Each structure stands twice: as C-alpha cells, then as structure tokens.
Amino acid sequence: MTLDIDAILTNPDKNIIVCTGSGGVGKTTTAAALGLRAAELGRNVCVLTIDPARRLAQAMGLTELDNTPRAVVGISNESNSNGSLSAMMLDMKRTFDEVVESHSDPERAEKILSNPFYQALSSSFAGTQEYMAMEKLGQLRAQSQWDLIIVDTPPSRNALDFLDAPARLGSFLDGRLIRIITAPARGAGRGIGRIAALGFGIFTNVLSKLLGAQVLADVGNFVADIDTTFGGFRERADATYALLKDAGTEFIVVAAPERDALREAAYFVERLNQDSMPLGGLILNRVQEVPETGLTQDQILAAAQKLTAEGQGPLTAALLELHAQRMEIKERQKHLAMRFTAAHPNVAVQPIPALAQDVNDLAGLRQIGEALANQGITW
Amino acid sequence: MRNWPEATLHVVTGKGGTGKTTIAAALAIALAKNGHRTILMEVEGRQGIAQLFDTPPLPYEERKIAVAPGGGEVWALAVDTEDALLDYLEMFYKLRRAGSALSKMGAVDFATTIAPGLGDVLLTGKACEVVKRKDKKQDNAYDYVILDAPPTGRITRFLNVNGEMSGLAKVGPIKSHADSVMAVIASDQTAIHLVTLLEEMPVQETLDGITELEENNLPVGGIFVNMTRPPQLDAAQRAMAIAGELPQQEIELDISQSGLAPTPQLMEALLSEASDHAERVDLEITELERLTQLSRPIIVLPLLPSGIDLGGLYELAAIMTASGIGGE
Incomplete structure (x- = not known):
C-alpha cells in the first residue's frame, strides 16, 4: 500500500500531524519537509520542532530557541497559493514557566518558580519534555492562526513515551503518594487503613534517608502551591491526549529500514490501533535504491572477481563491487520492510531514498517533500 | 600501542540510531579476547543486548552470553532502577523485605521520579560494584565492564552523580555511595567512548558531548565511527x-x-x-x-552490508582488536 501524503496535507479537515518514531531516523527533517510542502500547497503551517540539528534549524530561519513561532522565509508560491510556514523550537522550561504564570497570581508564581523541586521538574524530569510538547501543541491549536500544525516528537527512549509520558507525569503529580508522603502532618493515611499507614511510615522514613528531608519539604511546598491555583495536571494531559484522538489529527510514523527502528514503529502502530488513533502511514527513510540491471548479485560479484583475478580493470571491479554491496543492503532492507508489512498489511508505507548529502536548506527539504509525495518510487 | 591500559569500566554512549548497543557488544567481545572475562551491562530496560545476541530477555542476573576468540567469556546483565534500589536498601539498611513491599506500592518508582538523580546513582553504583568485585582468589571478578549507557544528550548528567546529588541528601550513605561511584568514574579506571556516524548531526552531537564531558572532568576515551562506507x-x-x-x-x-x-x-x-x-x-x-x-583515538568501523547479527559482532570486534583495543 502506498501513502498519499498530498491527500493528507491538502485535506482541510486535518489540522495536526504528529511525526513519531525512534531516535535518529530523521523525524525532525521529515516534519520540516512535510511543513514546507504543505505550505507550498497552500496551508498555513506551523512546525513545532523539539531538537533540530543546527543547520536544519538555520535552514528554517530558527537562529535561537525562543519558544515562539517564526515565519520561515523563502516559501515558493509558484502554485499561486497563499500558504505560509512558521517554525519554532520547544523550550520546555519556558513553556512550563508560562503555564505556571498564567494560572497563578504573581506572588504565588514567583514562589513556585523558585522552588528547587519545580526547577528540577521543569528542566530535567523524565516526561516533562513530552508533557510540554503536548501543552504547546494545545496552545498553538487554540491560537487558530494556523490551519495545520506539524509536531516533531521528543527524542525519547521509546516512541510511545510521547503518548504516555504526559499522563504518567500528570498522575504522578496529582497522585495520592505525593500527597501522603509530602504531608505527614496531615496524618499519613487518613482513610487508607492502619496497616497501609504503617507502610507509608516506613516509606517516608526510607525516603528521607535516601533523599534528605529538604527534598521532601520542597516537594510538599510545591504541591501545596500548585494545588490552590492550578487544578489537575492529569486533567490537562488528558485534554491534550483527547486532541490527539480527534479526527483532525494524523500520525505519521517515521522509521529507517533497520531492525530496531522498525520494531519501535511496529509498537507504535499497534498502540495507535488499540487507541483508535488515526494513522496516516509509515515513512521509511534512507532506503537504499539500486537501479535494475537484470543481473543477480552473484553474477555481478563473479564478474568483479574475474577482473581482479586477471589483474584487469581495477576501477571497473570496484564499481561492480559497489553495485553488489548496494544490492545486498537493499535486499536486507526490503526483507525487514516486508516483515513489517506482513504484520501490518493495512499500513501505507512510503520509502524515501537515502540522500548522498545532509539536508541543510529549503531546497533540500523541498526535494524530500517531493520524494514524500512521489507515489512512483519503486523499491 | 594499546588504548586506555588502566580502564576497567568502558562506558559507551552515542546519539540514537548510531549503533551504541552494537558497539558496546562488539567491544565486550574484543576486550574478552585471549582469556579475559568481560561483562556487558545495560541500564535502560530496552533488552537491547538480548535482542542483539538473540537470547530470551535478560533477568536481573549475570549470565554468560558469548565466548571470545582465545578462550574469553562475555557475560551480560540488565539492570533496572528498581532492582538496584532494592539491592541498595538491602546492602545499607537490611531492608529487602520492606523494600519489596514498598516497590509493590509503587514507592520505588515514586522515589526515583521525585529524584531522577537517585536512579542514576543506583545504576552507576551497580556498575562500580561490578568493577570492584573480587573473586575468591582476590582477582577482579571481571577484567572489563562495558556499560551500554544512555545517549550522548544525557550522558554527562548520568555519570556526573555528584552534581546530580547536589539537590539531594548531603550526608549519609547515599552521599558516600555517590562519592565512591565518582571515585571510579572520574578516574583512569574509566573510559567513556562515543559512537557516531559520519553525518553532520551525530558528529556535532559528539563534539558537543565531548566538550561537556571534559568540562566536568570525566575521562573521555575513544570515538567509534560506525557504519562507514569504505x-x-x-x-x-x-x-x-x-x-x-x-x-x-x-x-x-x-x-x-x-x-x-x-x-x-x-x-x-x-x-x-x-x-x-x-x-x-x-x-x-x-x-x-x-x-x-x-586528537583522540578514532576507531573506524564499516557498514556491514549483511546487517548486524552475531557474526557481525565478531567481525566488528576483530576490527577493534586490529585498532589497538584489548587482545593482549
């Protein structure tokens, strides 16, 4: 099954595209290329990137991490459309600070922002980046300035973290443990029974030993300050999660033809299915293309060996060996891709040929955009 | 010339997609060559080692997973934070039973979530415990410990446990635990290797990662350039x-x-x-x-057209040996 990306990009009912996949497969570049193509097809697009390579960021005119969408200059309007492209890099700490500031009076906000636990939470916590990416997505969506938002997901340990981390962090911050542990004065365990209360007693004791009393005090203050102003973290995370299940959202899973990347992609596809989330298809980056010559790898290698054995045409022998190597790489990649397709026959797959050069300007992104939309790529 | 003659602990990091686990595994084979005993540790719960060596998921238990040329042995261990914390509680407080009750309540998860640095201290601490462990003859239980560590973006924070602990307990067992971990990691007993591809983004991340490690006085080892096209x-x-x-x-x-x-x-x-x-x-x-x-040692490894399987790991290990790693 092939993927018709232009049908997704030009569908006015689609306002969010989420690019996901494991690290190092070219998610950010894919998100940027999709954004440029959609803009040149007439959409008003905002690309939310998480951690772009410096030159890719420069290509889109992002010179600093300032948490605000910036217009990308150089969009072609050949097709006489009125598309536009903006791009931004997520600053998770600043996004979190803004959420706190907009939900509390200045005095309390100040107190929260200077709390050591909040500072750790907003800059280095596992899950904060995903939570803030979702938060930012919700904000951009609410601004209604863009009719298509393309999100590049954080480089998590696994792709499912983008879906799960916000809720996990949300329930942790809203959770019973954090409340009981951080408010021993309120009587650890009201309503949870004496035996459990005893358990919590040991737990608090062990925690103070491990972490020190100050950490627990900071957490306690944070929870108290947040409680009165902020409402539920979990609720916020759930609201954005609902946005992802909306029919206006489309997921694009990005992978490379490698075993680990395809395994991650498979997990993600299965999860989307299970949660009835809309999956556009799989983009398979960096596939090895090999022109068809009607010859087998063995025939090519035999010819190369014959030349080498006879001490003739070292250049030609090298070219033949290069060709045979590429055939072998392609075969292995196709084998992996076929295994994915066998397990997920309904997922549209779009192979993108490996480029000899890195992408670092709009022309390069445009070229990838064309490959993304090229339904004639035979691989 | 052999590289890093003093290093027992070899930490392997790299950007996602560069083949960090593959390189760590090949390094464990290369260092095991000629009768050495090495152990390959993973800390991110991904079961990458089991997948690579095509074995069932590894439990929290040291297991022999491969042999090396010349009669060496490669062992493996998948550590997770929860197990490491229970070990720690047992070791310092004799609290194993209470510990497992707490872990059922979700408390271990809670503690390491509140203080992410705690998890890192426990994981690096486990690696250091393995490094220092002696057998009955008072020889090192393992000649080399190879740690498949978190990616480049998080490696300094992961290893620099003293820095991480600054917000945590400033006295007591966990602090002395962190100090003893640091004494191993910030010494020439340790070599931190970075895996990269020859592409702009991973190379930039490698350069940035090395700068950051150096700023924190952590011992940078070599650069493993993976998947090159000869x-x-x-x-x-x-x-x-x-x-x-x-x-x-x-x-x-x-x-x-x-x-x-x-x-x-x-x-x-x-x-x-x-x-x-x-x-x-x-x-x-x-x-x-x-x-x-x-001016750091660079070990160049080729893209294997047939992909990475067990045979491929030995192929990469042989290239490492030829580049001056282990094998003495």
Missing part, C-alpha cells in the same frame, strides 16, 4: 565520478572482459552509483576531519 574509489576517481568523467569506454571494455554485457542499464547503474558513493564518501571525509581535530 571508499571503493580513490580521490581522483571520486572527483571524476562526481563530474561524470569516468572513462566509459574503458569500463565497457572491462565489463565485456568480465563475462557480462555492458548494457546501457548496467552502465547507467554503475556510473550513477559511483557518483552517489563519491559524494557520500567526500561528506564522510569532511566529517571525519572534524573528529580528527580532537
């Missing part, structure tokens, strides 16, 4: 290939000699692939030069 053409031939000036007639003649027919399809394929390959190799050379400027 140049099939020399510099002059590459320039000709890119310019489209390879001697077509000569090549056609050679092909006829070789027993194949120089069809237009074959000629077109060979010439376009030559130009593509030349561009790619030139790019890789530029990126390699950026790394060479650091």
Whole structure:
C-alpha cells in the first residue's frame, strides 16, 4: 500500500500531524519537509520542532530557541497559493514557566518558580519534555492562526513515551503518594487503613534517608502551591491526549529500514490501533535504491572477481563491487520492510531514498517533500 | 600501542540510531579476547543486548552470553532502577523485605521520579560494584565492564552523580555511595567512548558531548565511527565520478572482459552509483576531519552490508582488536 501524503496535507479537515518514531531516523527533517510542502500547497503551517540539528534549524530561519513561532522565509508560491510556514523550537522550561504564570497570581508564581523541586521538574524530569510538547501543541491549536500544525516528537527512549509520558507525569503529580508522603502532618493515611499507614511510615522514613528531608519539604511546598491555583495536571494531559484522538489529527510514523527502528514503529502502530488513533502511514527513510540491471548479485560479484583475478580493470571491479554491496543492503532492507508489512498489511508505507548529502536548506527539504509525495518510487 | 591500559569500566554512549548497543557488544567481545572475562551491562530496560545476541530477555542476573576468540567469556546483565534500589536498601539498611513491599506500592518508582538523580546513582553504583568485585582468589571478578549507557544528550548528567546529588541528601550513605561511584568514574579506571556516524548531526552531537564531558572532568576515551562506507574509489576517481568523467569506454571494455554485457542499464547503474558513493564518501571525509581535530583515538568501523547479527559482532570486534583495543 502506498501513502498519499498530498491527500493528507491538502485535506482541510486535518489540522495536526504528529511525526513519531525512534531516535535518529530523521523525524525532525521529515516534519520540516512535510511543513514546507504543505505550505507550498497552500496551508498555513506551523512546525513545532523539539531538537533540530543546527543547520536544519538555520535552514528554517530558527537562529535561537525562543519558544515562539517564526515565519520561515523563502516559501515558493509558484502554485499561486497563499500558504505560509512558521517554525519554532520547544523550550520546555519556558513553556512550563508560562503555564505556571498564567494560572497563578504573581506572588504565588514567583514562589513556585523558585522552588528547587519545580526547577528540577521543569528542566530535567523524565516526561516533562513530552508533557510540554503536548501543552504547546494545545496552545498553538487554540491560537487558530494556523490551519495545520506539524509536531516533531521528543527524542525519547521509546516512541510511545510521547503518548504516555504526559499522563504518567500528570498522575504522578496529582497522585495520592505525593500527597501522603509530602504531608505527614496531615496524618499519613487518613482513610487508607492502619496497616497501609504503617507502610507509608516506613516509606517516608526510607525516603528521607535516601533523599534528605529538604527534598521532601520542597516537594510538599510545591504541591501545596500548585494545588490552590492550578487544578489537575492529569486533567490537562488528558485534554491534550483527547486532541490527539480527534479526527483532525494524523500520525505519521517515521522509521529507517533497520531492525530496531522498525520494531519501535511496529509498537507504535499497534498502540495507535488499540487507541483508535488515526494513522496516516509509515515513512521509511534512507532506503537504499539500486537501479535494475537484470543481473543477480552473484553474477555481478563473479564478474568483479574475474577482473581482479586477471589483474584487469581495477576501477571497473570496484564499481561492480559497489553495485553488489548496494544490492545486498537493499535486499536486507526490503526483507525487514516486508516483515513489517506482513504484520501490518493495512499500513501505507512510503520509502524515501537515502540522500548522498545532509539536508541543510529549503531546497533540500523541498526535494524530500517531493520524494514524500512521489507515489512512483519503486523499491 | 594499546588504548586506555588502566580502564576497567568502558562506558559507551552515542546519539540514537548510531549503533551504541552494537558497539558496546562488539567491544565486550574484543576486550574478552585471549582469556579475559568481560561483562556487558545495560541500564535502560530496552533488552537491547538480548535482542542483539538473540537470547530470551535478560533477568536481573549475570549470565554468560558469548565466548571470545582465545578462550574469553562475555557475560551480560540488565539492570533496572528498581532492582538496584532494592539491592541498595538491602546492602545499607537490611531492608529487602520492606523494600519489596514498598516497590509493590509503587514507592520505588515514586522515589526515583521525585529524584531522577537517585536512579542514576543506583545504576552507576551497580556498575562500580561490578568493577570492584573480587573473586575468591582476590582477582577482579571481571577484567572489563562495558556499560551500554544512555545517549550522548544525557550522558554527562548520568555519570556526573555528584552534581546530580547536589539537590539531594548531603550526608549519609547515599552521599558516600555517590562519592565512591565518582571515585571510579572520574578516574583512569574509566573510559567513556562515543559512537557516531559520519553525518553532520551525530558528529556535532559528539563534539558537543565531548566538550561537556571534559568540562566536568570525566575521562573521555575513544570515538567509534560506525557504519562507514569504505571508499571503493580513490580521490581522483571520486572527483571524476562526481563530474561524470569516468572513462566509459574503458569500463565497457572491462565489463565485456568480465563475462557480462555492458548494457546501457548496467552502465547507467554503475556510473550513477559511483557518483552517489563519491559524494557520500567526500561528506564522510569532511566529517571525519572534524573528529580528527580532537586528537583522540578514532576507531573506524564499516557498514556491514549483511546487517548486524552475531557474526557481525565478531567481525566488528576483530576490527577493534586490529585498532589497538584489548587482545593482549
């Protein structure tokens, strides 16, 4: 099954595209290329990137991490459309600070922002980046300035973290443990029974030993300050999660033809299915293309060996060996891709040929955009 | 010349997709060569080692998973934070039973979530415990410990446990635990290796990662350049290939000699692939030069066309040996 990306990009009912996949497969570049193509097809697009390579960021005119969408200059309007492209890099700490500031009076906000636990939470916590990416997505969506938002997901340990981390962090911050542990004065365990209360007693004791009393005090203050102003973290995370299940959202899973990347992609596809989330298809980056010559790898290698054995045409022998190597790489990649397709026959797959050069300007992104939309790529 | 003669703990990091686990595994085989005992540890709960060696998921238990040329042994251990915390509670507080009750309540998860640094101290602490462990004859239980560590973006924070602990307990067992971990990690007992591809983004991340490690006085080891395409053409031939000036007639003649027919399809394929390959190799050379400027050992490993399987790991290990790693 092939993927018709232009049908997704030009569908006015689609306002969010989420690019996901494991690290190092070219998610950010894919998100940027999709954004440029959609803009040149007439959409008003905002690309939310998480951690772009410096030159890719420069290509889109992002010179600093300032948490605000910036217009990308150089969009072609050949097709006489009125598309536009903006791009931004997520600053998770600043996004979190803004959420706190907009939900509390200045005095309390100040107190929260200077709390050591909040500072750790907003800059280095596992899950904060995903939570803030979702938060930012919700904000951009609410601004209604863009009719298509393309999100590049954080480089998590696994792709499912983008879906799960916000809720996990949300329930942790809203959770019973954090409340009981951080408010021993309120009587650890009201309503949870004496035996459990005893358990919590040991737990608090062990925690103070491990972490020190100050950490627990900071957490306690944070929870108290947040409680009165902020409402539920979990609720916020759930609201954005609902946005992802909306029919206006489309997921694009990005992978490379490698075993680990395809395994991650498979997990993600299965999860989307299970949660009835809309999956556009799989983009398979960096596939090895090999022109068809009607010859087998063995025939090519035999010819190369014959030349080498006879001490003739070292250049030609090298070219033949290069060709045979590429055939072998392609075969292995196709084998992996076929295994994915066998397990997920309904997922549209779009192979993108490996480029000899890195992408670092709009022309390069445009070229990838064309490959993304090229339904004639035979691989 | 052998690299890092004193290092027992080899930490392997790299950007996602660069083959960090593969390199760690091949390094464990290379260092086990000629009768050594090595252990490969993973800390991220991904079961990457089991997948690579094609074994069932590893429990929290040291297991022998491979042998090395010349009678060496490779062992493996998958550590997770929860197990490491229970170990720690047992060791310092004799609290194993209470510990497992707490872990059922979700409390271990809670503690490591509140203080992410705690998890890192416990994981690096486990690695250091294995490094220091002695057997009955008071020899090192393992000659080398290879840690498949978190990616480059998080490695300094992961290893710099003293820095991480600054917000936590300033006295007591966990602090002395962190100090003893640091005494191993920030010494020449440790070598931190970075895995990269010869592409702009991973190379930049490697350069940034090394700067950050150096700023924190952590011992940087070597740079493992993975999945390179060995140049099939020399510099002059590459320039000709890119310019489209390879001697077509000569090549056609050679092909006829070789027993194949120089069809237009074959000629077109060979010439376009030559130009593509030349561009790619030139790019890789530029990126390699950026790394060479650091004056650190660089170990170059090829892209294996058949992919990474157990045989591939031994192939990579042999190249590491030839590049001055282990094998004495």
